[in-house]
Amino acid sequence: MDDAKEKSTQQPVDVQVPAAVVSRLSLYLRELQELVRAGQETTNSTQLGKKLGFTDAQVRKDLAYFGQFGYPGIGYRCEELIPAIKRILGTDRSWPVAVVGLGNLGRALLGYRGFDEQGFRVVAAFDVDPDQLQQDVDSVETFHLDRLSEVVKEKAIRLGIIAVPAAAAQEVATKLVDAGVDGVLNFAPVTLALPDHVSRVGVDLAIELEQLSFAVVNRPENP
Amino acid sequence: MDDAKEKSTQQPVDVQVPAAVVSRLSLYLRELQELVRAGQETTNSTQLGKKLGFTDAQVRKDLAYFGQFGYPGIGYRCEELIPAIKRILGTDRSWPVAVVGLGNLGRALLGYRGFDEQGFRVVAAFDVDPDQLQQDVDSVETFHLDRLSEVVKEKAIRLGIIAVPAAAAQEVATKLVDAGVDGVLNFAPVTLALPDHVSRVGVDLAIELEQLSFAVVNRPENP
Numbered sequence: 001m002d003d004a005k006e007k008s009t010q011q012p013v014d015v016q017v018p019a020a021v022v023s024r025l026s027l028y029l030r031e032l033q034e035l036v037r038a039g040q041e042t043t044n045s046t047q048l049g050k051k052l053g054f055t056d057a058q059v060r061k062d063l064a065y066f067g068q069f070g071y072p073g074i075g076y077r078c079e080e081l082i083p084a085i086k087r088i089l090g091t092d093r094s095w096p097v098a099v100v101g102l103g104n105l106g107r108a109l110l111g112y113r114g115f116d117e118q119g120f121r122v123v124a125a126f127d128v129d130p131d132q133l134q135q136d137v138d139s140v141e142t143f144h145l146d147r148l149s150e151v152v153k154e155k156a157i158r159l160g161i162i163a164v165p166a167a168a169a170q171e172v173a174t175k176l177v178d179a180g181v182d183g184v185l186n187f188a189p190v191t192l193a194l195p196d197h198v199s200r201v202g203v204d205l206a207i208e209l210e211q212l213s214f215a216v217v218n219r220p221e222n223p
Numbered sequence: 224m225d226d227a228k229e230k231s232t233q234q235p236v237d238v239q240v241p242a243a244v245v246s247r248l249s250l251y252l253r254e255l256q257e258l259v260r261a262g263q264e265t266t267n268s269t270q271l272g273k274k275l276g277f278t279d280a281q282v283r284k285d286l287a288y289f290g291q292f293g294y295p296g297i298g299y300r301c302e303e304l305i306p307a308i309k310r311i312l313g314t315d316r317s318w319p320v321a322v323v324g325l326g327n328l329g330r331a332l333l334g335y336r337g338f339d340e341q342g343f344r345v346v347a348a349f350d351v352d353p354d355q356l357q358q359d360v361d362s363v364e365t366f367h368l369d370r371l372s373e374v375v376k377e378k379a380i381r382l383g384i385i386a387v388p389a390a391a392a393q394e395v396a397t398k399l400v401d402a403g404v405d406g407v408l409n410f411a412p413v414t415l416a417l418p419d420h421v422s423r424v425g426v427d428l429a430i431e432l433e434q435l436s437f438a439v440v441n442r443p444e445n446p
Contacts, residue, residue, distance in 0.1 A: 019276075020243035022437050026430040053242075089433045090440030097432070103323060108328035114412045114429040120436075159435060183435040189337050199438035203431050206337040207249040208424055209320070210312045212406040213343075214245050215422035217313030 009068045019061050021091065022089070027052050028059070029085045036078045044075030091119040096155055098181070100172045101163035102127040105187060110138040111162055124154045145175070150181035162186045232291045240262040244285050245312070250275050251282070252308045259301045267298030285293040319378055321404070323395045324386035325365065328410055332386055333361040346378045368398070375402035385409045 028048055028085040035043055045056035048126045063069050066088050069081050086092040096121050099106050109115075110122055125137060126145045143151050145147075151157070160176035162169050162184060167186035176184055186192055194200055253270055258266055268279035268286075286292050289311050292304050309315040320343050322329050332338075333345055349368045350356060356365045366374050374380070383399035385392050385407060392411035399407055406422040409415055417423055 007348070011254050017441075019434060020246075022434055023430055024243075025437075026427070026433045030427070037285065070400045088437065089439075090436035091433060095432075095436055103331070104327045104334060105331035107255050108326070108331050111327060112426060112428055115432060118429045118433060120429065136344035158439070161432075184438045185431055185435050197442070199288045199435055199442065201431055201435045201438070203428075204249070204253070204337060205332070205335055205426070206341045206343065207246055207336060208408055209318075209343050209382065209384075210249045210314060210341060211242060211245055212408050212422055213318055214248075214311070215424070216381065218240075218311075219420070219422065 013107065017065050019021075021065055024052075024054070024058075025066075025085055025089060028062070029082065029089070029091075032076075032078050032082050032085070036082065039203050040078060042075050042077055045070070062076050070218070075207065079118070086119075093119065095120050095159055096123045096157045097121060097159045097161060098148075098152060098155075098157045098176070099125045099140070099161045099163055099169075100127075100145065100148070100176070101165075102129070102132040103165075106161075106163035107137055109161060120159070123157065124151050126151075145172070148175050149179040152176070153180060157181060159183045159185065162188055162192075164188060166190045226343075228281065240288050244288055247275075247277070247285050248289075248308055248312060251285070252305065252312070252314075255299075255301050255305050255308070259305065263301060265292070265298050265300055271299070279330060279419075292320045309342075316342065317383055318343050319346045319380045320344060320382045320384060321346070321371075321378075322348045322363070322386055323350075323368065323371070323399070324388075324391075325352070325355040325360065326386065326388075329386035330360055332384060333363050338383070343382070345384075347374050349374075368395070371398050372402040375399070377403060379405060382406045382408065385411055385415075387411060389413045442443045 003120055013178070024184050031048055031051060032043065032126060037121060045059035049056050049059040065120055067084070069084060083092060097115070102125055106125060110125060122140050125140050125142045126148055127133060127142065128145045134143060137140060151162060158181060160181045162172050164172050166188045169186065169190050170192055173184055173186070175194045177194060177198050184192065184194065186202045188201060190202065254271055254274060255266065268282035269423065271281040272279050290307070292307060293299055306315060319373050320338070322332050322345055325348055328347060328428060333348060338345060345363050348365045349371055350358060350365065351368045353367070356367060360367060381404060383404045385395050387395050389411045392409065392413050393415055396407055396409070396415045400417060400421050404421070407415065407417065409423060409425045416424060
């Protein structure tokens with residue numbers, strides 16, 4: 001018997017991995033976490049894909065970007081694949097995050113429990129309106145935007161979430177970059193000019209609705 | 224010369240199109256709309272892919288799911304490809320949408336201008352808290368959840384957005400389905416039990432942050 005076959009191995013990540021594969025990794029992680037909560041120790045590509053609507057081949061191909069994780073005759077060991085995916089996604093560590101903008105969206109994000117569960121800790125929130133800074137929001141300390149640079153350094157903040165109106169987004173992005181963050185998640189409907197060394201992800205909520213209208217329009221009974 | 228080559232043709236949509244392809248269609252649409260605003264009449268798979276970080280082969284393969292849209296020696300005609308993609312996504316029509324939940328997230332969604340631009344018209348918002356229903360929010364009429372069924376029928380609402388706490392999400396989803404909506408966009412971090420004839424898309428905002436941490440961790444200079 002070949003020993004190598006009994007080892008789950010992770011390889012350095014090719015940065016050319018398509019974004020779609022990365023977002024599927026997140027879905028596999030959620031599914032595995034749910035399986036563990038349900039007391040399951042192992043799973044396989046068929047089961048993992050089934051609930052998510054992917055083929056087993058797709059699951060295997062996605063994971064193969066990052067290494068060899070399955071065992072012949074066993075499949076995937078949940079307690080091994082979960083930390084491996086977290087390492088790949090970078091959520092094996094805790095990320096101090098800042099939210100800029102304390103309007104409805106910013107406040108909704110501060111109350112969003114899903115971030116904490118995956119290792120993202122919102123540790124500061126910023127706004128320019130003194131009325132918004134009277135008190136903590138969902139136990140997160142609030143600061144005037146003028147103090148961004150100082151607070152980012154003090155709290156070792158790595159990621160910034162932009163939840164301000166479109167007109168203010170570029171200014172805020174520049175301030176975040178100058179303060180030294182490594183990545184920016186942008187909810188404002190504008191394309192940001194950022195230096196290459198700063199990662200960015202844009203969120204366009206209309207795309208989610210378009211997925212839904214696509215599904216409705218293209219249902220078999222809706223020709 | 225083969226006449227057929229000069230025709231852009233659309234074919235019936237195979238419902239097995241991967242979700243990732245559908246979300247890329249949304250990105251192509253945004254890009255094409257921007258090109259038209261910049262005065263450009265034609266484009267090609269290389270240009271279309273470049274700004275989005277996809278290869279030209281990926282762009283051609285994605286579009287090939289839905290038909291033949293390019294012209295030899297010309298590429299894609301923007302004014303032709305835009306309506307074709309809108310037809311595929313179902314955004315060639317206007318969708319009356321309801322938002323349930325008038326907390327911070329619901330209010331942020333009512334103020335989100337990106338929906339209108341793609342044909343999604345939020346025409347009603349619902350909550351159970353009378354304090355939230357005193358007045359319109361961002362010009363959207365607000366109603367008590369008890370009136371959901373009546374208002375959905377009256378305003379011919381097709382899609383419902385769930386922006387309530389996790390504990391209330393299933394009850395709201397069931398009410399939306401009973402009222403007759405065709406699709407549900409769910410922001411609550413729970414998996415909903417819905418009948419097969421209702422389409423659903425779940426939004427997990429932590430996945431967007433995971434894309435960002437992945438990008439930061441896997442940058443060439445961050446081994």
